[in-house]
Amino acid sequence: MRGWMGKFRSLFLFGALTLLLSGCGVDNLSALKPKGYGSELLFDLMLISIAIMLFVFVIVMAIYTFVLIRYRQKKGQEDFIPKQTEGVKALEIIWTVIPIILLLVLAVPTVQATFDLADESTKDDEGVTTIEVTGNQFWWHFGYPNDEISTSQDLYIPVGEKVYLDMKSSDVIHSFWVPSIAGKMDTNPGDNNNTMSLEAYEEGVYWGQCTELCGESHSLMDFRVIAVSPEDYEQWKEDMQNVDPEAEAQTADAQEGQDLFENSCMGCHAIGDGAAGQGPNLTNFANRTKIAGILEPSKENLVNWIVNPEEIKPGNQMPANLVSEEEASKIADYLLELDHSDIGPESVDEQPQEED
Structure with missing residues (x-):
């Protein structure tokens, strides 16, 4: 009994510690408060998965409880073995068909979301923004080839518009992840480029992280996606295009x-x-x-x-x-004098994921 209780206590403490540590992350890096098209699709799939798992859990626990009570060994019974049931085709069909139906319920929207997120049919349309993303140890470069703009660490995008990212790596494999507005995508070295899209619903600063172990400072490879209104985005592009790299400092x-x-x-x-x-x-x-x-x-x-x-x-x-x-x-x-635009993080909500 003591050995069993000791194992139960260890399991309970491990579970409690896991729940406690799960709340110690960065609140802005959460996929549970979707603010973009991609993150909303993924969040809906999570809800479907959780609903299916809860349904299965409740049914299994109900059957388990019923069997435990109905066929328990009663007082006075010795060497009690309940009547064995074998070869019931109706039961076999039920517990075969139901899992197939549940898998289809999850598979159909998952496949639809996969094709939806991989859709590049509008990428070459006029006015669509395409940004080149390069992962480096341990920082991110963002190039706007159609606008002749280059920057790093802070990625500016217009709100309410689908923005395509052409992604690669200059060294090892990295993974671009901004959970509040999209999923994640690997950046690979060489010519194996990947493409993903971003679409933010609200203005704000969305935190991102590299999620592929890429070296000693992998956990410090942060970046920000700054979503601004289309008008502010056009102003930011104009400001960046008019930067004079040879301008003299002020002091x-x-x-x-x-x-x-x-x-x-x-x-x-x-x-x-x-x-x-x-x-x-x-x-x-x-x-x-x-x-x-x-x-x-x-x-x-x-x-x-x-x-x-x-x-x-x-x-x-x-x-x-x-x-x-x-x-x-x-x-x-x-x-610290290189302030070339009035459109910056301070002009938008820095933590759009926070809700009252």
Whole structure:
């Protein structure tokens, strides 16, 4: 008895701990509050799956309880064995047909959703936005080839419009996941490109994450999808297209930082259109919601990142101690001036998934 009770306690504690830890994630990374077309389809499939599983669970537990009570060994009975029932065709047909029906109930909408999400029939239509997404260790590059815009970490899309993503990787396999508005899709190295679509219902900042183990800082490979009104999206594109990468900084320290940046950082980074080398495009750096995808946007955090990025994101490609802390401070002054648009995360709700 004690051994049985000990196992029960361990199982109970494990279950309770699992439920407790399941609530310790980032609230914004939730597929249970759909705000987009893809996420809504997936959420509906989850509801169907849960309904089927609950139906099966209730029926099985009802039968189990009935058998347990009806055929239990009563007081005074010894070596009691209930009457055995074999070869009842009606029962065999029932427990064969019902699972098939339940599988079909789940399979039909699943197949329909799969073909719906894979539909690219409008991709080449006039006015449809296509964005090139490149996964890197451990950051994301976003290119807008039809508009000659390049940026990183923050992906801007118009609300209420279907946006296509052409996805690839520059190194290892990554997986693009923004659960509040879509599912996930792998980005593969080489010429094996994948395509998925996004369609957000509401303006807001939607958090995303890499979900394919890709190195030491895999869990730190965050990004944001910023959905704005079509009017604001057009304004943002115009602002980004008019960026002058050679514009002089506004303060003396920032001007020194600009010179240091051009001499020390331009080999890997870029300002303006065009994909950078090993590092993100920094055109609208001051508009970003995070530094390196994970740090709060402050000068102190930026300086720490420039001086010793390995401590913050182990395994990343950015060299440490390339400049002194004083030089990093001046580079930070310059980067924090790269505010090229009034359309930024602060202009929309940062956590649209939160509901009262």
